[in-house]
Amino acid sequence: MPGLSNPRYRGIFPVVPTTFHPDGTLDVQSQKRCVDFMIDSGVDGLCILANYSEQFLVSDDERETLTRTVLEHVAGRVPVIVTTTHTSTLICAQRSRRAQDMGAAMVMVMPPYHGATFRFPEPALYRFFADLSDAIDIPVMIQDAPAAGTPLPPAFLARMAREIEHISYFKMETAGAANKLRELIELGGEAIEGPWDGEEAITLLADLEAGATGAMTGGGFADGIRPIIMAHREGDKDKAFAEYQRWLPLINHENRQAGFLAAKALMKEGGVITCDAPRAPWPEMHPEVRRQLLDIARRLDPLVLRWGR
Numbered sequence: 001m002p003g004l005s006n007p008r009y010r011g012i013f014p015v016v017p018t019t020f021h022p023d024g025t026l027d028v029q030s031q032k033r034c035v036d037f038m039i040d041s042g043v044d045g046l047c048i049l050a051n052y053s054e055q056f057l058v059s060d061d062e063r064e065t066l067t068r069t070v071l072e073h074v075a076g077r078v079p080v081i082v083t084t085t086h087t088s089t090l091i092c093a094q095r096s097r098r099a100q101d102m103g104a105a106m107v108m109v110m111p112p113y114h115g116a117t118f119r120f121p122e123p124a125l126y127r128f129f130a131d132l133s134d135a136i137d138i139p140v141m142i143q144d145a146p147a148a149g150t151p152l153p154p155a156f157l158a159r160m161a162r163e164i165e166h167i168s169y170f171k172m173e174t175a176g177a178a179n180k181l182r183e184l185i186e187l188g189g190e191a192i193e194g195p196w197d198g199e200e201a202i203t204l205l206a207d208l209e210a211g212a213t214g215a216m217t218g219g220g221f222a223d224g225i226r227p228i229i230m231a232h233r234e235g236d237k238d239k240a241f242a243e244y245q246r247w248l249p250l251i252n253h254e255n256r257q258a259g260f261l262a263a264k265a266l267m268k269e270g271g272v273i274t275c276d277a278p279r280a281p282w283p284e285m286h287p288e289v290r291r292q293l294l295d296i297a298r299r300l301d302p303l304v305l306r307w308g309r
Contacts (some may be wrong), residue, residue: 002168003190007213008139009079009105009169010194011044012226014219015052017263018066019273024280026062030273032073034219037272037307039077041222044214046074047081047108051147052200052218052260055083057279064098071103079105081141081216087112089128093135100136106169108141111150119150126160133166141169141194144180154180158188169194171216177203178210185211200255201225205244208232218254220263221247221302250296258293261285269294271308 002008016038019030038046048070049055049063058066067082074080082099084107086092096107109132111125120128133140142160144152152174160167170192172181181195196214197207204215208229217225224247231239254262264276265285277284285293297305 002193004185004188004192004195004213005190007193009045010213012042012215012217012222012229013045013047013079013081014038014043014217014222015050015260015263016046016048016070016219017260017267018049018053018055018058018279019264020275020277020279022275022277026065027273027275028065028069030275031066031069033272033308034267035070035073037267037270037304038219038222039074040307041303042226043078043222044226045079045081045105046070047083047216049083050108050143050216051083051145052263053083054260054279054282055085057282063095067099067102067104076103081106081108083108083143085110085143087114087118089131092128093132096132096136096140100138104138106139106141107136108143108169108171110143110145110148111152113148113150116149122156125150125152125156126164129160129167130164133164136166138166139168139193140166141171141196142167143171143173143198145171145173145198154183154187157184158192161188161191168192169196169214171196171198172207172212173198178206181207181210181212201228201251202255204228204251205232205240208240218260218263220254220266220304221250221297221300223303224250224300247300250293250300250302253293253296257289258285262293265290265293266297266302266304267308269297270305272304
């Protein structure tokens with residue numbers, strides 16, 4: 001039976017960026033090449049339509065196109081998590097059922113929120129996730145992200161994992177993620193099938209030490225991050241530390257400077273995609289930030305800079 005000691009999914013599941021033409025329309029061919037590159041880089045799975053996919057800048061019709069395009073193109077090569085976050089229980093459940101019907105392995109959902117002030121108390125959150133679980137037959141990953149601004153105490157998350165059938169994966173991105181993962185595992189035990197790291201792996205080593213079994217990182221250099229996870233899993237902590245130290249400058253520059261544009265900048269430089277621009281009104285990356293990103297990356301020689309050449 002799936003559980004903490006026998007998870008269905010573990011390892012590295014990076015976020016797939018959404019690719020656009022210079023005019024802001026979807027670039028489906030680049031999207032397919034992006035997915036092919038990411039699979040070649042050694043991922044254990046993929047996640048689409050997350051915040052790092054600019055999900056808040058795409059329409060419902062485009063969500064449908066992207067979900068179908070990616071799932072059909074992946075064709076079962078790796079499992080795919082589809083982000084289905086919405087404030088409405090009904091719409092989130094409908095999105096999740098559609099993703100499941102198209103072949104998603106899991107859905108990822110932030111707690112419902114809107115703007116800077118619309119938040120919901122724990123009883124409403126419990127009902128939201130219970131109703132979502134009832135609507136589908138695949139695991140739900142709760143994304144504990146600062147963007148939602150919603151407190152999710154470990155005791156509450158553990159309770160939902162124990163009591164709600166498909167609530168079994170948790171992506172921790174708030175401050176003190178390692179301590180929160182540690183407490184969640186202690187309180188939830190086997191019901192916490194997937195305690196995962198997030199936020200571009202900036203706290204990866206601490207989170208692995210706390211018991212994380214998966215990591216949802218940026219999509220540009222899984223070939224650098226996966227060996228850290230594998231070394232730690234195999235008990236070689238010296239190797240995990242050394243590899244983490246080696247890749248940390250790039251991880252840090254993505255997390256603290258370039259943000260979700262980092263993966264697309266690297267992919268464009270390496271010939272994976274044709275355009276790395278975000279969709280307006282999001283500002284483009286500052287040229288100096290991009291220069292520094294590529295300078296750091298070239299010192300590490302990730303696959304992304306060679307794949308499309």
